Amino acid sequence: MLPAGKIPPETLKKLLKHLGTDNTLVIVGPGTGIDFGAVDFGDRILIASTDPITGAVEDIGFYAVHVNANDVALSGARPRWFLVTLLLPKGSDEGLPERIMRDIDREAKKLGIAIIGGHTEVTPGLDRPIVVGTMLGEVEKEKLVRPDGARPGDTIIMTKWAGLEGTSIIAREKRGELTNAFGEDFVERAASLMEYLSIVPEAMMAAEFGVNAMHDPTEGGVTNGLHEMADSAGLGLRVYPEKIPIREETKTICDFYGLNPLALVSSGTLLIAVKRDHTKVLVERFMAKGINAAIIGEFLAENKRIAITRGDEVPFPRPETDELWKMF
Incomplete structure (x- = not known):
């Protein structure tokens, strides 16, 4: 039985065999300890990352923006665009998604991030809201910081x-x-x-x-x-x-x-x-x-x-x- 939280590395390695079609433009793909994906568009690199917020209720919108923005910034890219999925428990009041999105809007503006899409639904089986974010950014090719770049002696x-x-x-x-x-x-x-x-x-x-x-x-x-x-x-x-x-x-x-x-x-x-x-x-x-x-x-x-x-x-x-x- 899997414990709560991140899937153990040995289990994750089995999942990483299922990655769809090979694409030569992908220069950073999924892996243990990898925070973002990177796609080569010539002189610019598109950076993408996704994370859910599952352990917080209060200020969940705040966490969603910053946790996802952090992962993109690790590449040396500035976070630019955000997609948001809101999963709400049955019986949630109509003001809950408004409060979450108001917090997301405020924090996104602080970082200069545009919200470009997403999804909302009331989901059976939840006892608390979950916010899943996908953050995008871009960085010049020569300035990309790879997640696997550590060297012996660093x-x-x-x-x-x-x-x-x-x-x-x-x-x-x-x-x-x-x-x-x-x-x-x-x-x-x-x-x-x-x-x-x-x-x-x-x-x-x-x-x-x-x-x-x-x-x-x-x-x-x-x-x-x-x-x-x-x-x-x-x-x-x-x-x-x-x-x-x-x-x-x-x-x-x-x-x-x-x-x-x-x-x-x-x-x-x-x-x-x-x-x-x-x-x-x-x-x-x-x-x-x-x-x-x-x-x-x-x-x-x-x-x-x-x-x-x-x-x-x-x-x-x-x-x-x-x-x-x-x-x-």
Whole structure:
């Protein structure tokens, strides 16, 4: 039986045998750890990505825009066009789709994105709305950042903090319980972490700087995101968990519910593979722009995935599912 969340990599590999007609214009296709597809149109590359929002109800439109825009930005492309599918539970009030689309409209305008199509329906069997988005963008051919571009010896830079999206969702969905435990001010701070959800600004910075690969850790958090980057490049990795930045709000909520913050959905965080001798300059550029950044590991030629904890080398296993699913 499959667990909630992303399909395990070994199952996904079986599905990737069914990809329709071969097309020579497709220069980035589906795969483990691949966030977007890329189609060659000559001097320009069309970038496409799709993601559902399944773990949030409050502010679901906000998440739909930014989670999908993030995946396109990882290629070095600026998100431009968005298609939206709204799946609503039976018995939903007529104001629900209006509220969702109003939020989508607001966030799309912030990023300069046009909504060009979609679908809406009331779907039997749902207990919460689901929004499925498809985001399109374009990038100059020579500026494409491939998702499988990490190289042995590359440093791994991480922006912002682990578990941002999960912390924000839990704070909103469990507002009453957390307010009773920690107070209203704490819950508002935790809920407001959704403001950090977009990685478009730092992805554009990194792409202009010239990096080898980028990835945003969604389900399974930073831990799964690192494995996905290594999967796509066919590499091993060495991680320093003690160097991974985590907000106090995230630590508190994860301690309260018994969750692992490094396996909690982490949209808003950007993982970057960059040549070792370029690492310091890129981190300094992020910090100068007010974007928190840390060096958390490196990619290895050897087929091993390890963590260095208190000076000891230990295995770095992939999480079976995202910690958020334990909450719902």
